[in-house]
Amino acid sequence: MNSPAHSVVHLSIRRDKIKLAVGTGVLYQKDNETYIVTAWHNISGRHTETLGLLSKELAIPNNIIASIDVQVKQGESVSFIRMSITIPLLIENKRTTYFIHSQGYPKVDVVAIPIDLDKEYIMESSIASGEKVDLPIQLRSKQPHGLTMDIIHIQDTEFKNYDIGDYSDALYVSDEVFIIGYPKGITDYTGQAIWKRATIATSPHLRWQQQEQFLVDCASKEGMSGAPVIYYCRDGKINTGNIYYKGSEPISIFHGIYVGRVGSTSEFEAQVGKVWKRKIIDEIIDNKMYDFLPEELVLLSSDIKKIIEEEWPTENQEYTKQVLDEKTSYKYMFMHSIMEKINGRANKDDVLALILEYAETLNKVVKI
Structure with missing residues (x-):
């Protein structure tokens, strides 16, 4: 052999x-x-x-x-x-x-x-x-x-x-x-x-x-x-x-x-x-x-933001506060779902930052 x-x-x-x-x-x-x-x-x-x-x-x-x-x-x-x-x-x-x-x-x-x-x-x-x-x-x-x-x-x-x-x-x-x-x-x-x-x-x-x-x-x-x-x-x-x-x-x-x-x-x-x-x-x-072509593999931040907006559970009015609450794991759960949605075509830390940025924007709107 x-x-x-x-x-x-x-x-x-x-x-x-x-x-x-x-x-x-x-x-x-x-x-x-x-x-x-x-x-x-x-x-x-x-x-x-x-x-x-x-x-x-x-x-x-x-x-x-x-x-x-x-x-x-x-x-x-x-x-x-x-x-x-x-x-x-x-x-x-x-x-x-x-x-x-x-x-x-x-x-x-x-x-x-x-x-x-x-x-x-x-x-x-x-x-x-x-x-x-x-x-x-x-x-x-x-x-x-x-x-x-x-x-x-x-x-x-x-x-x-x-x-x-x-x-x-x-x-x-x-x-x-x-x-x-x-x-x-x-x-x-x-x-x-x-x-x-x-x-x-x-x-x-x-x-x-x-x-x-x-x-x-x-x-x-x-x-x-x-x-x-x-x-x-x-x-x-x-x-x-x-x-x-x-x-x-x-x-x-x-x-x-x-x-x-x-x-x-x-x-x-x-x-x-x-x-x-x-x-x-x-x-x-x-x-x-x-595989994706090299120039297509990594998604642009603008594309990821659109997906975050589309996937955001608008029916849950408390969701934004839960994502921003450091004591909960909501932000990580949402990040995981977005990473699966985009087939891993981004750095998860960058995706998490975009999620928190979007949540902060929504939170400011609510306060106004």
């Missing part, structure tokens, strides 16, 4: 030819289609909560270079080579090339980028003179003399035993998993990913903040966002809670996508990271919802 590391993708996130950041992705298959799954903030270039730009250059990504392990077979011989393809994130500024989750608030920090294994992509390269050239390459092909090339999906590396049933949620607090990615973009000439050990820190069954996510305790670094979270046992052992299984080969199970640290401002602080569950990926692919 192939190592799950062969399905991990190194991402160089760019604006035109300018490199903005490094991230991680994973090759995922559904309905015979292939996707690179990664974190939404990698691709959008924005913070998932504030929607502020992440790049120091204040630039928004419009393409990525995906470095992918390609399996080369010829007879009994099997080897791997790294191929780097350029993938645009926009099509003629009309739509994005990637799918997002339909839930905009709270933002699901995961995207799925469709890729066609039989299509010719561009690989940026250099010849001996130093001249830059663009070479057309395919990720899947049949060559002369029985040589074939193909990629490894994360599902191709997984343990499958239908007697056990659904083991994808067989995770409990204190279980150990691995996050496979590129911390600080670290790799070598082979392009191999780094395995970081992590411990399940919150119960996946209870979810976290009422979302399909859980937390892990792991000393992760930037560049790991979008990395797959894997249960891996080289000795072939797995305990699903009800059944203990011992196989003859290493066991690997894909559980979700790591999207970054929570609440840590320093690399030397205790680090807790967030993982979106695997089921989220299937929901994204099934819905096939494209």
Whole structure:
């Protein structure tokens, strides 16, 4: 069985030819289609909560270079080579090339980028003179003399035993998993990913903040966002809670996508990271919802004000006082409803400020 590391993708996130950041992705298959799954903030270039730009250059990504392990077979011989393809994130500024989750608030920090294994992509390269050239390459092909090339999906590396049933949620607090990615973009000439050990820190069954996510305790670094979270046992052992299984080969199970640290401002602080569950990926692919265009993603304050006015419960004369009362939670409840209405297309703190501003205006009118 192939190592799950062969399905991990190194991402160089760019604006035109300018490199903005490094991230991680994973090759995922559904309905015979292939996707690179990664974190939404990698691709959008924005913070998932504030929607502020992440790049120091204040630039928004419009393409990525995906470095992918390609399996080369010829007879009994099997080897791997790294191929780097350029993938645009926009099509003629009309739509994005990637799918997002339909839930905009709270933002699901995961995207799925469709890729066609039989299509010719561009690989940026250099010849001996130093001249830059663009070479057309395919990720899947049949060559002369029985040589074939193909990629490894994360599902191709997984343990499958239908007697056990659904083991994808067989995770409990204190279980150990691995996050496979590129911390600080670290790799070598082979392009191999780094395995970081992590411990399940919150119960996946209870979810976290009422979302399909859980937390892990792991000393992760930037560049790991979008990395797959894997249960891996080289000795072939797995305990699903009800059944203990011992196989003859290493066991690997894909559980979700790591999207970054929570609440840590320093690399030397205790680090807790967030993982979106695997089921989220299937929901994204099934819905096939494209993201908003970069210039349309963040709503104008004037648009938000109109929605606040439209949604304000005018039949409740006491509502304005309740919103302005610091002892009540009315303002937060209303903010949550507005954030859902606008599909998370604003900073919630800015929305709250606009709500309080509107309430103050109404309150002055009442007093007059």
